[in-house]
Amino acid sequence: MKQLLNISGLAIAFMITFSSCGGNAEKESTTTQSVETSTLEAEPIKPVEAKLNNVVALEGNDQMQYSQTEFKVAAGQAITFTLKHTGKLEKNAMGHNFVLLKPGTDVNTFAQKALGAKDNDYIPKSASASIIAHTKLLGGGESDTITFTVTEKGTYDFICSFPGHVSMMKGKLIAE
Secondary structure (H helix, E strand, O other): OHHHHHHHHHHHHHHHHHHOOOOOOOOOOOOOOOOOOOOOOOOOOOOOOOOOOOEEEEEEOOOOOEOOOEEEEOOOOEEEEEEEEOOOOOHHHHOEOOEEEOOOOOHHHHHHHHHOOHHHOOOOHHHHHHEEEEOOOEOOOOEEEEEEEOOOOEEEEEEOOOOOOOOOOEEEEEEO
C-alpha cells in the first residue's frame, strides 16, 4: 500500500510541475533584424597549379611497401631519383629496387622475366628494351640515386622487381 501511495505522489508532483510550465504565449516575442547586403565584385578564383618536382625521393620498407605510389615530373627534364630502403632486412631476404618501365610494357610479364635474373639484381637483360631507368637492388639501410630523363609526356609504370614484390610495390610516374 505504501508503494502505491509513493507512486501516486510522484504522479501528482509530475502533473503539477508540467501544468505550471509554459502557457505564457503573450510574453514570448520574436525579434527579427534586417541585414544589409552589398555585392562585391571579386576576381575569379584561379586554380593553383602544382609545381612539378624532378627531384624525387622514394622509400621502401620491410613490409613490401613504397612510401608513395605516384609522382608527377616535368617531361624532357632530368629527374634525380633516390630510393632508400628504410627496413633492416638484407637484400637477399627483402631487397628493393625501382624499375621504370616504358609504356606498353606488360608488368606481369616483366616480373616473370625478372625472377630468373638474380645475378643481375632481378633486372632481366632480355627485357632491357622495356626499361627507362632502374636503381640497384638495396638491402635495409641502403640507398641509391640515379638521374634519367623521360622525354615524352605520359604515365609510366614503376615496380620493384624483387621476386614477389611487384604485387604490392608498384606505382605511376606521370610526366607532364
